[in-house]
Amino acid sequence: MNDLLSVKNLSVAYGEKTTVRNVSLRLAEGAIRCLVGTTGSGKSTVLHAVAGLLGAGARITGGSIVFCGEELSDATPSRMRELLGNRISLIFQNPENFFDPIMRIGDQFAEFLKYHDSSLQNAECADMTVKALAEMRLEEPERLLSLYPFELSGGMLQRCAIALAMLSKPRLLLADEPTSALDIVSQAKILGELKRLNRETGTAILLVTHSMKVATALDGLVSVMHDGEVVEEGFARDVLSQPKAAYTKELIHSLPDIEEMRLVE
Ligand SMILES: Nc1ncnc2c1ncn2[C@@H]1O[C@H](COP(=O)(O)OP(=O)(O)OP(=O)(O)O)[C@@H](O)[C@H]1O
Numbered sequence: 001m002n003d004l005l006s007v008k009n010l011s012v013a014y015g016e017k018t019t020v021r022n023v024s025l026r027l028a029e030g031a032i033r034c035l036v037g038t039t040g041s042g043k044s045t046v047l048h049a050v051a052g053l054l055g056a057g058a059r060i061t062g063g064s065i066v067f068c069g070e071e072l073s074d075a076t077p078s079r080m081r082e083l084l085g086n087r088i089s090l091i092f093q094n095p096e097n098f099f100d101p102i103m104r105i106g107d108q109f110a111e112f113l114k115y116h117d118s119s120l121q122n123a124e125c126a127d128m129t130v131k132a133l134a135e136m137r138l139e140e141p142e143r144l145l146s147l148y149p150f151e152l153s154g155g156m157l158q159r160c161a162i163a164l165a166m167l168s169k170p171r172l173l174l175a176d177e178p179t180s181a182l183d184i185v186s187q188a189k190i191l192g193e194l195k196r197l198n199r200e201t202g203t204a205i206l207l208v209t210h211s212m213k214v215a216t217a218l219d220g221l222v223s224v225m226h227d228g229e230v231v232e233e234g235f236a237r238d239v240l241s242q243p244k245a246a247y248t249k250e251l252i253h254s255l256p257d258i259e260e261m262r263l264v265e
């Protein structure tokens, strides 16, 4: 099967310092892959490189990123803007950063919808938003339209962020620690929603997490990153039961409660 995303020998430097070295990973249509590693291992850098969101001080120094047959490592900013929020969507650790704090939820969805289709009327936007929020199993979605982000819990707001990210029916959802700021129950629920969305919509997911437990719960592929390199990859459950790299073993042994994460779907 053709890859949706193929990263080959990617290297990224911040200034003179190379922080991601020769990272390769593949993601088939509709697949899930987690990038797992401790802080500073380069996970977000890889995700930002794929999204074309590396900051001004960072540059890709080698390798390639091919999405749907298109080379993205040298894509122009305007091409990346076309892809983002369209065929590729993003969610982050803190959903508060995703939303404008002084704009009602409904208006933020309407703004996004009208950006993609300027012919849409307010009532149509409201209908589409309610449907998207209900799809993320948010209760009383009509009521949410008039609320501000701070009026929602972290879990609810992350559901709103996912609903917004999924509006364009992206082929690829990039998620950077989407559940790390949540309590354990909300975490399991949000991961359950991501798994369900993946199954029902076929949107592939590349998810960054420091937790092998999260990767195992999502039950897809995993790339273990350490010090800027991928040290091991495979199906999460195989890597968990038979880790090969010394670093992976360390990562697993630091998680005595590995069995406890059960997705809530
Ligand atoms: N804007 C930046 N300028 C300079 N160095 C950076 C920048 N962003 C990240 N780095 C460095 O690159 C390395 C990888 O960082 P990155 O954020 O990709 O790691 P991470 O695995 O996502 O970590 P975390 O789990 O803490 O989010 C780190 O050593 C970090 O200090």
Ligand SMILES: [Mg+2]
Pocket: 043, 044, 045, 176
């Ligand atoms: Mg990070």
